[in-house]
Amino acid sequence: MNRASSTAPTAPGRDEMRDERGVVAGVCWLIGWVTAIIAVVVTSASAASAIKLAGVPDPGWITTYGLPVVTGVGQLSAAVALGTAVFAAFFVPAQADGIFDIGGYRAMRISAVASLIWGVCGLLGVPLAISDVSGESFAEAITPANLTNAYGQVAGAQTWLWTAIFALLAAVLARVVWRWGWSIGVIVLVTLSLMPSALAGHSSSGGDHDLATNSLILHIVGAAVWMGGLFAVVAYALAHGRWRVLAVRRFSRVAFWCILVVGASGVINALTRAPIGDLLDTTYGRLILWKVAAFLVLGGLGAWHRRRTIAALEATADDAADPAGTGRSWRTSLFVRFGIVELIVFAATFGLAAGLSRTPPPPVDTASISPVELKIGYLITEPPTFARIMFDWRFDLIFGTLAIVLAVVYLRGVVRLRRRGDQWPIGRTVAWILGCALLLFATSSGLGRYSPAMFSIHMISHMMMSMMVPVLLVLGGPVTLALRALAPAGKGNPAGPREWILAGIHSPWGRIVTHPGVAAVIFVGSFYVLYLGGLFETVIDYHAAHLAMNLHFLVSGYVFYWLTIGIDPAPRQVSPVAKLGIVWGSLPFHAFFGVALMMTGSVIAEQYYRSLMLPWRYDLFDDQRIGGGIAWAAGEIPLVVIMLALLVQWQRSDERAARRYDRQADRDHDADLEGYNEMLKSLNDGPR
Template identity: 90%
Template sequence: MNRASSSAPIAPGRDEMRDERGVVAGLCWMAGWVAAIVAVVVASASAASAIKLAGVPDPGPITTYGLPVVTGVGQLSAAIALGSAVFAAFFVPAQADGIFDIGGYRAMRISAVASLVWGVCGLLGVPLAISDVSGETFAESIKPGNLTSAYGQVAGAQTWLWTAIFALLAAVLARVVWRWGWSIGVIMLVTLSLMPSALAGHSSSGGDHDLATNSLILHIVGAAVWTGGLFAVLAYALARGRWRVLAVRRFSRVAFWCVVVVGTTGVLNALTRVPISDLLDTTYGRLILWKIAAFVVLGGLGAWHRRRTIAELEAQAGDESDAPWWKSLFVRFGAVELAVFAATFGLAAGLSRTPPPPVDTASISPVELKIGYQISEPPNVARMLFDWRFDLIFGTLAIILAAVYLRGVVRLRRRGDEWPIGRTIAWILGCALLLVATSSGLGRYSPAMFSIHMISHMMLSMMVPVLLVLGGPVTLALRALAPAGKDNPAGPREWILTGIHSPWGRIATHPLVAAVIFVGSFYVLYLGGLFETVVEYHAAHLLMNLHFLVSGYVFYWLVIGIDPAPRQVSPVAKLGIVWGSLPFHAFFGVALMMTSSVIAEQYYRSLLLPWRYDLFDDQRIGGGIAWAFGEIPLVVIMLALLVQWQRSDERAARRYDRQADRDQDADLDDYNEMLKSLNKRPG
């Protein structure tokens, strides 16, 4: 592959892969038309009842059928964009200098085009959503005056606009990037573009909407990676890329877990919205059964792929003949599977336009409408410990983190290597606390009471990260994962090392950046008015929990981390960072206790909890908790720093002893000779 010697890289050469762009474009058109047709057919089955339920005039066929088409084609494009970016990042290796190989380069360009299509669909969705809600025709809704006046009143229009913004940003980034590390940014932006629709659909309202929304988030992301990954691998196999066997193997592993996620979350999401008795008696229920049937077909096709077509592809790994693409069983079968995926996306788009079975909202309490479940009794110790409601995202994350860590420890033990038991205990305790903070009574009462929220917050930001950092997960991964070897494609171990030594890693672990984000976010969130603005939204609670975990982990990784880090900080500097940040944290707790007004008072009063308590006193308790909790990890931090300092001195002493053994104390002899020469000088 030729590359210019200047700082600006040129596009990778076209001589290493066949040019099958016409076939790939044909697959895109085929998938798009299948999704659009199925979406229209499904939407037409319930269009009249949807309009009647909405209580607005018929907006016309452009809106009635255009909205499901835009949804189906757009979400399919988002899946292709996400899968192609994941393909470029993890399924095929980049070059030694970090610039994409030809396969990754083409996949990223496909991701850019697909993101652009998704963004255009998002922009079209804005006037379509306004037309759908108002009953005006699309021609009227798209007029600038109507758009600007109705946008703030139509939640669907806001959802589509945020979708378009994230998708277009992903398209721009995917089009200009050349290096492997930037593909992570594309993956994040495309994933963010899927979130507005996941958080605003049928799952976001009514009882159990916390479970329904969390399951839908996992469901959409899993389906997108599965579908888009298949498309990217199929396009790469069509062009006979040299890493196609490796790419298919890696995709096969990812696809297996996508099947597990999509299947499990699909069932959970359906059960929270439709009683089993309504599956056969309602249009919505029958469409869910069709989705289940499509999932079974896709799962069967995937199993067939693993058993037959992948084996054929591996057998032809060394065959570089110029055989036409339709001779490959993998390509033919993959095209059929892609068509089924497209039909499933169309079915899902039509389902989103189909009214679910009516729910008796009169029987749902205000607190259940706000947070998704009923709270009928005040908190006490027993309820905090035993009244659990599993958090599908963070509870699952805690279990997965513990299982993966223990698997790494077992792999080391089987190899005959030792791993400190203290690190394992710290990690498992951290995972257990993460589970307790989000899924026990603490997690259940956290959205309803400020004091309980503050306990959960402090655990997620102050205690869980300390224990996870002391577990040394990066060191364990680097020891448990086998290196790729010279001239072999990079694997998970190399990806971890690249991430650690990336410029973004150095920025995130700068002492000033880590401390400001960790401590400063308390002030911005609670004393700056942000919490009061976002507390009503389920997405905000997910983002807050994620921020607490990540910011706390980065801060303590810098301060007491035993893993390799982008920056090496001396023990004295670490001690200074801890003592420098503690006053700000303590002052935050005091300031919270001294606040003269109740934070998010309107939200907490709207819950109408069935017991009485003083919101101001509850907030003061929360401030006291924030102030006192800082002392708990401080003891652990100081002990860890003292132990690390002692071990650092011991390692330095051992290095000195080994050097002395090699050169027979040459440094000491030189020092003694210098002293003798000084004594011989006249005074």
């Protein structure tokens, strides 16, 4: 990577760097205290009523106010950890050898410290949660005997421990990594550390908890990337980082989408927990209105930031008439000052959210909620029919949104190619759009609605997600489209999306997951582990398990068919004959799984399905046998598609080989044919 730049600022000296680190540390302390103070103030407004509703003795002020402080400061730290890891991965370029430059290295060190703080907060949350539920003081709850006895009975303690585990793993990885690719692992671990809190709390219980939980996942992750990314960019600008203009431009694009995600998911989550009529009449509703106000302030600051301070900072990229750097320093300081103001508002918002999590929502008449609604989040009053499967929709905020986003992004790539005058096969576009439509149908139609309630419907959805949707998506050739539609960064320029895709394809991890044995074992073997190994009945009660299963079906199927159909560039090149062998070798195991499922002598997850108490009668064992038959027959459909795709590839491969031979013959005037004829002539003229 070319390190020379006429507009790059002079590297700061040691004293200046020490001052910058002091300012960053001071900002961290400031926003941490703001979060803690707001969390305490908000909690004090509803602490008495929360204790009364819980029906337990007062656990003392340490627990009452310590839990929201730990929640607020911890989630603020998680946002910083996630934002700085994203910054190191995508906002500033690494060096040519893949090692972080100074900006990325410092960001990862900040991510390590923030993850460590998040992990410590998670560990503190375990005894605090036990104290809160039991009514014991914090000093009693933290004793080893109480921790051991109560941990398995308090869901909040388990939530905090899983949070701590993921956060501490992220801290260790962020501290030891030096290369760009490993920053993706830190991003994944920090994101996973946010999931336990997103899947617990007010949103995980009562009616519509599927919508509430999914919206909270989007809300928390979007807010963390938004706030953490801003912190990382401000810290980088404060250090006069070389690529600060590029970093700000990239963050600005990401922040725009984060605002949309946070706003939409926040509205959905609020409406599922508090009806509009309760927003003014309850403490919970009024806190929601305060959060809305904070969001509007942040959105306004972001818009103003984008128009004024970011525009001024971007002007430094073309400011060649200021050799002393006075204008650049003023514009950078303006961006930093207003960035710090925005971070303070963010900190207050995180404190408000922490206090809101400790505030009882409006009371719900639980007697009117049916068992099936308590389990899956919504009512099912009638058995499935073709009409209900087709038209009784309930939008899945995670996978339904994913299907729409994938379709829109793909079509944008096609439009970009056509505007440039390039062609793109219409068949690939049709395949991709059909795959997205099928993903939307499998998760958001009546099929997705009945899937958690009946095993046979679940199996239809499973087969679509693992067999049919991935085949269509792979046939769409999204990687090839992206590599053609995205402009290369150019020699000496910072890497962009196109280079990130190529780096992922050629990474060691890409070669591992696309190894034929690994891909086939994960794809087929997971059926046996999930359904015949007892895992399904262990995890089916949890909403997180449904999300994880859908994600696993989709990703494992995509990787398998990416390898066996192979339209896109892949880490491994496999011949059509080998692809056919992989498919035929996997089929018997898939077919045997369906047969084994039909022949199982007991009902899988029987206790869960009976607890739903559906208002119509059906035989669970017969329903399971139908599910096994669906699994057995479902493998035939993608097999036909794969066979056709491989035949087409084989034909095109022969045609390419024939064209190469013809071009070679034109260049050497059929030298190979002439040589062959001479050989035959010599054999004919030889001694008899």
